Amino acid sequence: MPEVKNRQAVTGAQAIANAMRQINPDVVAAYPITPQTPVVEYFAQYVADGAVDTEMIPVESEHSAMSAVVGAAAAGARAMTATAANGLALMHEIVYIAASSRLPIVMPVANRALSGPINIHCDHSDAMAERDSGWIQLWAENAQEAYDLTLIAVRLGEHEDVRLPVMVNFDGFIISHGVEVVDFLDDEVVKKFVGEPKVKYPLLDVNNPVTYGPLDLYDYYFEHKRQQIEAMKHVKRVFKEIAEEFEKISGRKYDILDKYKVDDAEYIMIALGSTAGTVKYTVDLLREQGHKVGLVKPWIFRPFPKKELQELLNGRKAVIVLDRSASFGAEAPVYEAVKSALYEVSDRPKLGSYVYGLGGRDIKVDHIKQAFEEAFSGNINTDEERYLGLRE
Amino acid sequence: MALNIMQLATMFADKNPGITQGHRLCPGCAAPNVAKFALMTAESLGYTPVVGLATGCLEVSTTIFPYTAWNVPYIHNAFENVAATISGVETAYRALAKRGRIVDPDKKYAFFAFGGDGGTYDIGLQSLSGAVERGHKFIYIVYDNEGYMNTGNQRSGATPPGSQTTTQPVGKKLPGKIQLKKNIVEIMAGHENVYVATVSTSEPMDFFKKIEKALQFDGPAFIAAFSPCVRFWRVNDDKAVDISKLAIETGYWPLYEVERGVYRITKKVKELKPVKEFIEAQGRFRNLLKRPDADEIIGELQEYITRRWERLHILEEATKDKPIR
Amino acid sequence: MADLKGWKELAIGGVIDKPSTAKEYQTGTWRVIRPVYKPENCINCMFCWLYCPDQAVEIEVVDGKPKMKGFNYYYCKGCGLCANVCPKSNDKLPEEKRAIVMKPETEFQD
Ligand SMILES: Cc1ncc(C[n+]2csc(CCOP(=O)(O)OP(=O)(O)O)c2C)c(N)n1
Ligand code: SF4
Ligand code: SF4
Ligand code: SF4
Ligand SMILES: [Mg+2]
Numbered sequence: 001m002p003e004v005k006n007r008q009a010v011t012g013a014q015a016i017a018n019a020m021r022q023i024n025p026d027v028v029a030a031y032p033i034t035p036q037t038p039v040v041e042y043f044a045q046y047v048a049d050g051a052v053d054t055e056m057i058p059v060e061s062e063h064s065a066m067s068a069v070v071g072a073a074a075a076g077a078r079a080m081t082a083t084a085a086n087g088l089a090l091m092h093e094i095v096y097i098a099a100s101s102r103l104p105i106v107m108p109v110a111n112r113a114l115s116g117p118i119n120i121h122c123d124h125s126d127a128m129a130e131r132d133s134g135w136i137q138l139w140a141e142n143a144q145e146a147y148d149l150t151l152i153a154v155r156l157g158e159h160e161d162v163r164l165p166v167m168v169n170f171d172g173f174i175i176s177h178g179v180e181v182v183d184f185l186d187d188e189v190v191k192k193f194v195g196e197p198k199v200k201y202p203l204l205d206v207n208n209p210v211t212y213g214p215l216d217l218y219d220y221y222f223e224h225k226r227q228q229i230e231a232m233k234h235v236k237r238v239f240k241e242i243a244e245e246f247e248k249i250s251g252r253k254y255d256i257l258d259k260y261k262v263d264d265a266e267y268i269m270i271a272l273g274s275t276a277g278t279v280k281y282t283v284d285l286l287r288e289q290g291h292k293v294g295l296v297k298p299w300i301f302r303p304f305p306k307k308e309l310q311e312l313l314n315g316r317k318a319v320i321v322l323d324r325s326a327s328f329g330a331e332a333p334v335y336e337a338v339k340s341a342l343y344e345v346s347d348r349p350k351l352g353s354y355v356y357g358l359g360g361r362d363i364k365v366d367h368i369k370q371a372f373e374e375a376f377s378g379n380i381n382t383d384e385e386r387y388l389g390l391r392e
Numbered sequence: 393m394a395l396n397i398m399q400l401a402t403m404f405a406d407k408n409p410g411i412t413q414g415h416r417l418c419p420g421c422a423a424p425n426v427a428k429f430a431l432m433t434a435e436s437l438g439y440t441p442v443v444g445l446a447t448g449c450l451e452v453s454t455t456i457f458p459y460t461a462w463n464v465p466y467i468h469n470a471f472e473n474v475a476a477t478i479s480g481v482e483t484a485y486r487a488l489a490k491r492g493r494i495v496d497p498d499k500k501y502a503f504f505a506f507g508g509d510g511g512t513y514d515i516g517l518q519s520l521s522g523a524v525e526r527g528h529k530f531i532y533i534v535y536d537n538e539g540y541m542n543t544g545n546q547r548s549g550a551t552p553p554g555s556q557t558t559t560q561p562v563g564k565k566l567p568g569k570i571q572l573k574k575n576i577v578e579i580m581a582g583h584e585n586v587y588v589a590t591v592s593t594s595e596p597m598d599f600f601k602k603i604e605k606a607l608q609f610d611g612p613a614f615i616a617a618f619s620p621c622v623r624f625w626r627v628n629d630d631k632a633v634d635i636s637k638l639a640i641e642t643g644y645w646p647l648y649e650v651e652r653g654v655y656r657i658t659k660k661v662k663e664l665k666p667v668k669e670f671i672e673a674q675g676r677f678r679n680l681l682k683r684p685d686a687d688e689i690i691g692e693l694q695e696y697i698t699r700r701w702e703r704l705h706i707l708e709e710a711t712k713d714k715p716i717r
Numbered sequence: 718m719a720d721l722k723g724w725k726e727l728a729i730g731g732v733i734d735k736p737s738t739a740k741e742y743q744t745g746t747w748r749v750i751r752p753v754y755k756p757e758n759c760i761n762c763m764f765c766w767l768y769c770p771d772q773a774v775e776i777e778v779v780d781g782k783p784k785m786k787g788f789n790y791y792y793c794k795g796c797g798l799c800a801n802v803c804p805k806s807n808d809k810l811p812e813e814k815r816a817i818v819m820k821p822e823t824e825f826q827d
Pocket of ligand 1: 472537541543
């Protein structure tokens with residue numbers, strides 16, 4: 001276990017900005033939006049103070065931020081940006097282009113509700129709107145994880161078998177602005193861990209000119225999409241390899257799923273992001289009362305951990321899925337994916353879908369308890385979406 | 393030293409100037425020549441071009457997978473973001489140069505972005521303005537064919553009044569587009585520390601000289617290139633140069649430059665021909681000419697062109713030797 | 718036509734990893750009229766070379782000077798711009814005095 005040298009009380013935004021400082025990317029292009037703004041501000045200060053020698057592009061919009069990092073990454077640079085909510089939505093078109101061009105851009109996203117009406121607080125509707133864009137999605141529970149996953153993301157995206165952009169999701173305000181104790185790695189350790197950027201088809205190799213972004217019609221487009229599908233299949237294996245390496249330098253363990261007290265659990269809740277912390281606390285409370293409950297928090301949502309969830313959830317009494325976004329006219333995104341995965345297992349658990357926390361609405365221990373208790377009493381319905389903390 | 397055609401022909405007798413054969417632009421289209429003139433100038437002056445393209449005719453017709461009609465590094469990202477994209481490429485160049493990761497550091501890199509009028513005057517204006525304001529060292533060239541041609545001749549902010557388009561057609565009731573073309577040169581000249589110029593392939597020496605200036609300018613450059621679309625302007629395939637000449641002789645497309653606020657008309661025309669000659673030479677104005685209010689619409693355009701021409705001379709006089717920085 | 722590669726054989730990201738591949742693509746089939754070069758009337762001004770949008774005018778350097786060689790019909794789309802800009806090929810000149818004469822493609826067998 002490596003000794004902890006750099007323990008500091010910081011916000012999630014500071015933790016991520018510090019990760020970016022240690023990564024010292026070639027190019028960062030970013031545009032401010034609450035609650036991502038402090039990430040950009042801290043990083044800009046590092047640039048201004050010479051703590052990094054990154055070239056920073058103070059673009060005039062998120063659309064241009066994503067466009068510029070696409071240009072930079074294609075050129076052969078290690079490129080990063082960060083955003084939230086409307087900013088991510090404004091990038092949307094280019095988010096797809098980044099993935100299909102196979103550019104390993106890393107982008108922390110301070111998850112925030114999408115307009116409208118406009119709202120600045122946490123939910124997951126921004127990231128969920130991009131879940132089919134071809135980006136890898138990592139999800140952090142707290143500032144420590146946001147820091148760690150940002151470092152891991154660099155290696156993951158650039159891996160030869162992957163070559164995909166990576167979104168590191170961290171809950172807006174709750175993580176971005178909340179102060180927590182974070183253990184930072186030494187600058188030198190991080191430098192060695194992320195290594196030199198691994199580039200492919202660099203545009204700036206003028207001696208081997210390449211063409212990026214051709215018109216790809218019905219005779220080849222499909223093949224290029226198939227390649228993207230394949231790349232996603234390698235992500236979990238590569239993530240595990242990198243996580244193992246990361247554990248050696250940090251003592252912190254990452255996997256596809258974060259499993260909390262699941263071994264003997266009859267009732268398992270699934271949640272992304274910071275809410276998992278509250279669920280863990282509630283699990284402890286309920287266990288004191290004798291309930292066999294547990295939590296699963298996917299660290300990776302794209303690619304979807306289907307096999308891992310099938311193995312874990314098969315034969316349990318009930319699975320309760322929390323979603324911090326709605327899918328209007330369909331089932332909520334995490335629930336839909338979990339339910340679909342469980343179609344194939346031999347011993348299907350009962351299922352409950354709970355949407356919570358939209359627009360930053362607080363999620364309390366009582367809400368989580370309520371969902372568990374409905375499951376205990378058999379009062380859950382696979383075909384019914386329920387809402388936690390909503391006024392009727 | 394100004395380049396001439398003989399020199400260029402000698403230099404490029406057996407090599408392609410950035411863009412190659414085998415592209416699928418319409419026969420007689422002016423757009424590939426805009427690219428060729430610019431890149432030829434850069435290469436002949438010892439620069440290595442890196443090219444960005446906005447979605448549009450020049451882009452779709454030159455890079456139909458697996459065929460690319462480019463022999464220089466090329467990137468197309470989307471329709472509205474070529475300036476932001478090339479700003480990322482140019483920034484990456486500076487970052488990698490600083491860190492010793494440029495493959496061939498002795499070469500002089502020149503960053504070009506090409507966009508159609510749609511990708512420049514309209515949907516890409518924000519991205520362009522941002523990149524120029526930030527001062528990236530790149531040359532933006534709009535090949536202005538006055539409409540969304542790749543998608544079949546829809547109206548743009550560069551379409552002139554009375555020109556037939558599919559989204560604002562000249563109808564039985566309405567006269568089609570009545571708004572004047574946006575003055576993109578003035579918009580771009582309104583940015584600080586930028587070199588802005590208009591060019592036309594019908595004036596090659598002027599074209600080369602302005603690209604040379606743009607390359608040597610310490611900051612971003614914006615070049616507006618008149619680029620007849622033979623297909624949707626409804627002229628014969630061999631007419632791109634003739635129409636360009638008429639545009640200059642009528643004052644419809646004045647050749648001038650603005651360098652840090654200093655205006656200079658680079659092609660003086662003693663007496664402007666009536667713009668009606670320019671209009672009558674093209675099928676895209678046929679429906680306009682059939683309308684009873686044709687003279688009125690053309691008259692307004694004529695008045696605008698005359699005044700703009702006078703104004704340019706006044707600006708030239710007033711700004712002479714007075715750069716604003 | 719290039720053989721259609723499977724997804725495992727293609728470069729990723731839609732990248733075309735070689736320059737100038739379009740040179741394999743024949744655009745000469747589009748032509749309905751063809752420029753015919755009459756060297757005896759040519760003054761080697763290079764206008765046709767400069768303006769050909771398809772770089773289908775072939776030239777060579779002789780004694781340090783560029784000389785017109787003729788047309789590359791693999792690419793020439795027959796737009797006629799070369800003839801239009803040629804100072805020795807305007808409509809007023811009789812055909813036998815022109816350096817470039819545009820002729821219907823139907824007159825040719827190949
Ligand atoms: C965001 C977006 N909107 C619309 C389009 C469709 N589109 C592609 S090219 C084009 C017009 C291009 O016009 P212009 O920039 O003038 O270039 P041209 O084709 O005339 O050379 C349009 C509308 C698109 N590709 N992307
Ligand atoms: S439609 Fe017009 S601009 Fe487009 S390739 Fe054809 S002639 Fe050129
Ligand atoms: S333009 Fe005419 S005269 Fe000039 S080189 Fe070509 S063929 Fe000869
Ligand atoms: S006809 Fe057109 S394409 Fe053919 S050589 Fe002349 S200019 Fe080039
Ligand atoms: Mg256009």
